[in-house]
Amino acid sequence: MDDLDRKLNDAFPGYVVRKDLVKQVRGNAAVPSYVLEFLLGQNCATDDEEQIKLGIERVKDILAKHYVQRAEAGAIRSDIKQTGFQRVIDKVSVVLNEKRDAYEATFENLGISRVLVDSDTVKNNRRLLVSGVWCIADLSYSANEAKDESPYLLQKLKPIQMSRFDFEGYAEKRGNFTMDEWIDVLIRSIGLDPSQMGKRAKLFQLTRLVTYCERNYNLIELGPKGTGKSHVYSEFSPHGILISGGEVTPAKLFVNNSTGRIGLVGYWDCVAFDEFAGKNKRPKADIVDIMKNYMANKSFSRGIEQVTAEASMVFVGNTSHDIAYMINFSDLFEDLPTVYHDPAFIDRLHAYIPGWEMDIIRGDMFSSDFGFIVDYLAEALRHTRALDYSELYRDHFELSDTLSTRDKDGIQKTFSGLMKIIFPNKEVTTEEIAEILEFCLEMRKRVKDSLYRIDETFSRVQFAYRPVDGGSWVNVETLEEIDFPGTYHARDLVPLEGESVDEAVIEVAEDHSGTTVQEVSAERVSVPAIEEKTLFEGHKAYRENQRGVSFDGLFGDYLKGARRIEIIDPYIRSFHQCRNLMELLEVALRYFDYKAPSLEVHLVTGPDDYDVAKQRDYLDQIANAMAPLGLDFTYEIDMSGIIHARHLKIDDSWDILLDRGLDIFQKFDSGNAFAIENRMPEMRRVRQFEVTYLKKD
Incomplete structure (x- = not known):
């Protein structure tokens, strides 16, 4: 057990379970995880190994005797x-x-x-x-x-669900954990290993849970296959239902007019539509109209009577193209059935989870640590459905007046839901509120920017916030907007009749400040004029999951003509960290002036906590590989443990501050020689990090 396991067991005795136990007891029983964890919670909710072993045997015995195959x-x-x-x-x-x-x-x-x-x-x-x-x-x-x-x-x-739940005790014990610790507890409770994810990926996972704690919340997630889009809706909670195939009749979903019986939205907290995408699907127009009315007004018609319901709606499906294709040639909703590729339907969606940012689920991504029994967490979320936490930001921040009512509604509902999940006790700092609010703005912005592209009656608005006492507006961008600045806001991606692709231009709206964004050629490629490059001096921030980043792009221009480089990074220890160092040295060699006698590179790092000998072996191998090429690599391992700052010092010219050091890339399959991430670093996703370029006098 790690420190977080012990802390969780101390705070919530009897309500946590080791997550790998589900696999041990499942066998060939085709039951949801919450059923198995209900039984495990009754028999294995302890950190005593002997009791866990006995409890596993009892659960297996219960399933063998009573589960009906x-x-x-x-x-x-x-x-x-x-x-x-x-x-x-x-x-x-x-x-x-x-x-x-x-x-x-x-x-x-x-x-x-x-x-x-x-x-x-x-x-x-x-x-x-x-x-x-x-x-x-x-x-x-x-x-x-x-x-x-x-x-x-x-x-x-x-x-199979809990009979009692103490929300006050749950919220009070939340105060024993920091924000990051609590998020990790929640991710473990879902069944995933938080150490395999960045902060942004964790927030996407938690956004899926908003449907259980927020009434009438409309969420969509489209992305590649195998990212676990439907897991939370089929396995997580006894209060949600997953409709396979994405199609259902109005009688089953809303009301059967012949019998008067209310449908699924009247009984479940969350109704999720699996495999919702697919242009070849032909859902009946009547259910689309009823659904749009329900998503907007929380009600539907039963004959002459209007009926209200509280179920949240979730739409998950697979995309047929990558994000580059969707941004450059279509839109983020291109795979929806035609009747749903409708601005009226899309505008009713409160948030869009970009499934292309989610990792394909691998075996090593599942947690073997302690987490909440999912039924306990499901009851905690259900208890907050009647509460509104959106006021937590209003005392600190205001949203742009250009946002529509539906924009603000989507932002506030996502914010309220994430606050209930992460801060049920409402004990939150201004900085934490700003972090969550910015994330919620992005989730709705992805919907609104797509509407701008799909329907010319929509205009761009300012997704921004600022402190209530005044100050500068903080403009929020989606990650796609950063990666594809030339075409993200384009409306017409098809050349006019008689024009060649080279001649066609794209109409782009005005940006937030009122200045016109430069027209971009339909080739979607910006070719800068050939001129002597002025090296950037200042600060740059990179978002989690952003692509297009490499050591060459970050440092290449600064390494031209370098004679001595000093790398200070306390975490060049494990294999992947030494691999990152090797890639940086490859960039240095690429810009090395071979007329000079040699290039000196010196590393100062900290000791590996488990195997310093292996760490030295990695670094010696790097030194031996570089020596024949004129690069003199040396290193020292500082055993004092006092180095923390991370720098890249180039001659007496530049000091580049790296808040994460060289460990900027997320995990990828480095053992696969055919993985594109191995061949092209720009295709890797990065962790959130910042770089500051300081020019020395």
Whole structure:
């Protein structure tokens, strides 16, 4: 256990579980993770290894005895008849049989139906009436000759979810953790390893959870396959439902006008549509119109009556092109069915998660540390649905007046949801509020900027905030806007008739300051005039997940003609850090003037905490590789542990300050010789970092 594991166990005893235990007990049981963690929470919510082992065996025994495998359903039905009693774990749904004036249950895996259920059980668990709930049920058997009655008798039915939750205690104990620690706890609770992610990626994961704690929140996530887009909606909470295939009837989703029965939005906190994208899909126009009305007004029509509901709507799907193609030739919503590629629908979306920034889920990304039992966290989120945390920013910041009502609504709902998730106790600093608010502005800006491209009636607005007591506006940019400045705000990407591509120009709107953005050729390539380059002096900041960054681009021009380079970085220790050093030396060689006798490079770093001998071996190999090429590489390992600042000192000309040192790239498959990230550093995603270029006198 690490420090965070111990801290979490001390603060929330009985409500945390080691996340790798789910895999150990699942076996071939096709049940959601929250069902397994419910059982683990009853038997393994401890940090005692012996108790965990005993608890795992108990859970395995429970699943072996009571979980209903479809292939064994006949044998279990026979056991109930022979013994007269059996406890089962199965998915149960209930319908009202008006002819019998009785509620009847269907057990999905067991394959039995028309089992009588008492009214109080249905009243206390209304989700039984829609799509089914995983339950622990006690069944007995009593033969009868009636054709319309089941011989199975329901003795007891217990939905698999917590019966009580203390929100005040939960919020109070949140104060024991810093913001970063709490975010890591939440990421672990989802089942992922936070050490594999940057801050931005973690916030994207938490944004998925906003649908559980914010009423009527409309979220979309489009991106490549395999990034875990639907996991949170199928496995995380008993209060959400995932509709596979992305298509559903108005009767099932909203209301059945023939029976008057309310649909999914009346019973679930979150309704998610999986595989929502696909131009070949042809959803019925009537459901699109009802959905747009519901997303805007939180209500839908049932005959002459208006019905309100609180379910959040989530739309997840796969993209068919990469982000460069979408920005340069189409838009971020290009893969939606035609009826949904509609400004009226898109404008009702509060946030857009850029799925292309999410990593493909790998086996090493899953957590083996402690996290909340997901049912406990799900109840914490559900408790806050009636609360509004958006006022937390209003005492400190104001939004631009150019934002529309829907823009502000989307920003505020995302902000409120993330505040509930990260700061349930409302103890938050001004700097932390600004960080979350800026992220929320970006999430809505991605939607609004796409609308600007799709529909000419939309104009660009200023996504910005500033302190309430005045000061400069902070303009927020999406990462795509930074990566594709020439075409991001283009409306017309097709040359006019009779023009060649070289002649076509793109109409671009005015920027926030009122000056006209330069027209860009349809080739989407900016070719600067050939002139002597003036080296930049000052500060640059790079966003997490940004691409197009390399050591050559950062330092190449500053290394031309260099004779001596000093690298001060306390973290040149592990293999990937030494690999980064090697790449920097390759850039130095590229700009080395071979007329000079040699290029001296000296490294000052700290010792590896686990294996200094291996660290020295890596650095010696680098020195040996560079020596025949005229680069004299030396190093010293400072054992005092007092060096913290990170610099790149070039002769007596430049001092380049690096807040992260050379460790700027996110993890990638360095062992794959065919990975494009190995061949082209510009294609790697970076961590958030800053560089300051200081010219010496």
